[in-house]
Amino acid sequence: MTGVPATHTSDAERSSLPPELRVLPVPELPEVEAVRRQLRRVMEGARIVRVETRRANLRSPFPSDFAARLEGQRVSALRRRAKYLLADLESGDTLLMHLGMSGSFRVVKGRKDAVQGDFYFERSRLDAHDHVLLTMSSGATIVFNDPRRFGQMDIIAAGALDSNRALSSLGPEPLDRGFDAMTLARKLKGKKTTLKAALSDQRVVAGLGNIYVCEALHRARLSPKRRASTLATAAGEPRPGAEALAEAIQDVLKDAIANKHRYQGNDRFHVYDHEGQRCQRRGCQGTIKRIVQAGRSTFFCPVCQR
DNA sequence: CCGCGGGCCTGAGAGC
DNA sequence: TGCTCTCAGGCCCGCG
Numbered sequence: 001m002t003g004v005p006a007t008h009t010s011d012a013e014r015s016s017l018p019p020e021l022r023v024l025p026v027p028e029l030p031e032v033e034a035v036r037r038q039l040r041r042v043m044e045g046a047r048i049v050r051v052e053t054r055r056a057n058l059r060s061p062f063p064s065d066f067a068a069r070l071e072g073q074r075v076s077a078l079r080r081r082a083k084y085l086l087a088d089l090e091s092g093d094t095l096l097m098h099l100g101m102s103g104s105f106r107v108v109k110g111r112k113d114a115v116q117g118d119f120y121f122e123r124s125r126l127d128a129h130d131h132v133l134l135t136m137s138s139g140a141t142i143v144f145n146d147p148r149r150f151g152q153m154d155i156i157a158a159g160a161l162d163s164n165r166a167l168s169s170l171g172p173e174p175l176d177r178g179f180d181a182m183t184l185a186r187k188l189k190g191k192k193t194t195l196k197a198a199l200s201d202q203r204v205v206a207g208l209g210n211i212y213v214c215e216a217l218h219r220a221r222l223s224p225k226r227r228a229s230t231l232a233t234a235a236g237e238p239r240p241g242a243e244a245l246a247e248a249i250q251d252v253l254k255d256a257i258a259n260k261h262r263y264q265g266n267d268r269f270h271v272y273d274h275e276g277q278r279c280q281r282r283g284c285q286g287t288i289k290r291i292v293q294a295g296r297s298t299f300f301c302p303v304c305q306r
Numbered sequence: 307c308c309g310c311g312g313g314c315c316t317g318a319g320a321g322c
Numbered sequence: 323t324g325c326t327c328t329c330a331g332g333c334c335c336g337c338g
Contacts, residue, residue, distance in 0.1 A: 101332050148315045150332050
């Protein structure tokens with residue numbers, strides 16, 4: 001949440017920053033979950049007192065009544081679904097937020113104006129990519145920064161959550177109880193595409209992105225080029241490999257969430273961005289390869305991933 | 307319905 | 323040094 005965009009931080013500066021200020025990778029489920037846990041301390045139970053959008057759109061335009069529907073509302077809960085953050089409001093509306101590729105939040109503490117009694121903060125601390133400001137009743141201002149503007153903010157009316165296009169097509173949450181080999185195998189049934197493409201599809205499993213798909217497949221020792229349906233159900237049972245993959249997905253995500261407070265450079269990943277390096281699996285002599293699938297980089301070990 | 311490829315967007319890094 | 327080009331990948335849309 002306190003992530004400083006890479007684009008505003010030189011390597012020299014970055015290495016001297018405290019861990020919590022270092023650059024987040026592209027936000028996938030673990031990063032969004034980490035943001036949620038931080039942000040909810042400032043949002044839940046607090047009222048949004050003032051909203052400022054500093055441009056007309058991110059990936060899509062803000063609703064015309066964006067500020068009006070947020071101001072005065074108390075946030076009852078901050079939830080996560082896949083890579084979306086959902087702030088439930090007392091009005092029944094839900095504020096939907098997505099970090100896209102380069103989005104981050106930071107919290108700026110306000111100071112009380114002696115004369116007006118209002119909270120304020122130094123506007124000179126804003127930069128060109130600070131697009132949305134949410135000032136809370138505590139006096140803290142939540143600043144959304146997003147250089148590439150692939151992020152999203154929208155308001156969903158009470159009762160419209162289930163029919164929302166983006167949300168309704170999402171597949172199972174991999175960290176929910178009930179996500180297992182059967183769940184995964186059913187979703188892979190009939191998929192002629194590769195495991196890499198299938199796992200990147202938010203309708204199959206929600207929340208994985210390019211990095212954790214690569215990591216999960218490596219952990220499960222499965223080739224990204226393998227046909228997805230080879231792990232589907234047969235005779236009502238998941239095929240071999242589905243168990244390993246379901247577990248690997250959960251383990252990779254849980255590890256990432258648990259280690260979010262630390263930054264270990266490339267070592268936090270075993271294959272992603274490791275092209276040409278030795279496979280880290282114990283006893284494996286393979287070398288990590290990079291290939292392109294569906295226009296995206298895939299990293300894997302051709303020796304231990306089958 | 308499915309899968310693929312292109313587009314959006316900016317900054318980092320490569321190459322000349 | 324400074325310019326131009328390519329690449330990165332979230333999600334969406336249109337095409338076949």
